[in-house]
Amino acid sequence: MAFTKYIVPALAIASLAFADKSCEGDKTIENQEDASGLSSCSTWDGDITISNVVNSGIKIDGVQKITGSLISKNSSITELSASKLATIGDSFTINACTALRSLQFDSLTAVKFVNFEALPKLQSLGFTKGVSKANRVRITNTDLTSLTGIELEDVSDMEITNNPHLTEVNVNQITNATGYINFAANHKDLKISFPNLQSAHNMTFRNTSGVSIPSLEKMDGLLGFYSNFFMDFSASNLTGTGDLVFADNSNLNNISLPVLKTVKGAFQVANNTNLKAIDGVPKLQTVNGALDFSGKFNKVELPGLKEVRGDTNIQSTESFGCEPFDKFKSDDVIRGKLTCREKQTKPKSGTDSGSDSSTSSGAADPSAQAPAGLLIGLLGTLQFLL
Numbered sequence: 001m002a003f004t005k006y007i008v009p010a011l012a013i014a015s016l017a018f019a020d021k022s023c024e025g026d027k028t029i030e031n032q033e034d035a036s037g038l039s040s041c042s043t044w045d046g047d048i049t050i051s052n053v054v055n056s057g058i059k060i061d062g063v064q065k066i067t068g069s070l071i072s073k074n075s076s077i078t079e080l081s082a083s084k085l086a087t088i089g090d091s092f093t094i095n096a097c098t099a100l101r102s103l104q105f106d107s108l109t110a111v112k113f114v115n116f117e118a119l120p121k122l123q124s125l126g127f128t129k130g131v132s133k134a135n136r137v138r139i140t141n142t143d144l145t146s147l148t149g150i151e152l153e154d155v156s157d158m159e160i161t162n163n164p165h166l167t168e169v170n171v172n173q174i175t176n177a178t179g180y181i182n183f184a185a186n187h188k189d190l191k192i193s194f195p196n197l198q199s200a201h202n203m204t205f206r207n208t209s210g211v212s213i214p215s216l217e218k219m220d221g222l223l224g225f226y227s228n229f230f231m232d233f234s235a236s237n238l239t240g241t242g243d244l245v246f247a248d249n250s251n252l253n254n255i256s257l258p259v260l261k262t263v264k265g266a267f268q269v270a271n272n273t274n275l276k277a278i279d280g281v282p283k284l285q286t287v288n289g290a291l292d293f294s295g296k297f298n299k300v301e302l303p304g305l306k307e308v309r310g311d312t313n314i315q316s317t318e319s320f321g322c323e324p325f326d327k328f329k330s331d332d333v334i335r336g337k338l339t340c341r342e343k344q345t346k347p348k349s350g351t352d353s354g355s356d357s358s359t360s361s362g363a364a365d366p367s368a369q370a371p372a373g374l375l376i377g378l379l380g381t382l383q384f385l386l
Contacts, residue, residue: 125149311336315347
């Protein structure tokens, strides 16, 4: 009896140890039988990878948590589901699965990194409960029509690009974005609204029909708008940002930043062909980098300006009056080189003009220079990829 008393608990402990070992490591799924073999594991301690030989649907039952990553690359998988999976500790990566038509993850709420790329047949996410926690989201080159199921309150990096049928994005709950936000080359009718976003680091928007950030108060990196389709832009509570760029927004006719005081980097407005007046920043006081305006405007007013630490370049096809900028220069408000030119056939962006100050009469066009804001945007993209 005494022997039995001790041997039974020992066997039970050994059995538990064996069970734990059977639910850990890096697992490769080559068929449904492999996936069904995981059903006894509520937690899988490691990575699960869908083999590139899979050419049918895969259903993962029983697993509620993966401590590592769930990965499928270069596979002909057609469907992927895991009804009880709630947490993925590292990345959920699906890349170049060109036959994938369906995802169904009814319980998924937390992922460290959602990384979906090159999924030309995937039209919906199937995150029924909604992913509310994720550090990074990267969704590019898919057939998604909406991002229903991504319901974050905070995010570090978010890249949503090259999804030609994407018309709906739910970012309503995001209050803080600490990394890089990039929307580009999605459906032309995509309108993006961050109604509760109060602070952000770096955001760029390309090819959208609307961007709304009514609660945003401060940024310390780039806020950039490139080749968008909207007519008006307003950020009624924004007091400061890093670089600020409006470039090639052909329909833009109004910029309203009524409480903006500080631009820590460059402030560029370039080639917005319908923008006739740059007068929506009445309280702007300090630009730590370059001030660079070029286009077809006939009015520029910066009544609160106290300091531009970099060079200043103001050029237009129309008359707008260089006298205020000459005075800014003489009063040492503009610390760097001033180039001010009216009635230019081809107004240039950039500050390398070869002279300190000139008006329309007899002024030569300055040498072409890549807009500083565009270069900053490219650097931000590289930062995200790295």
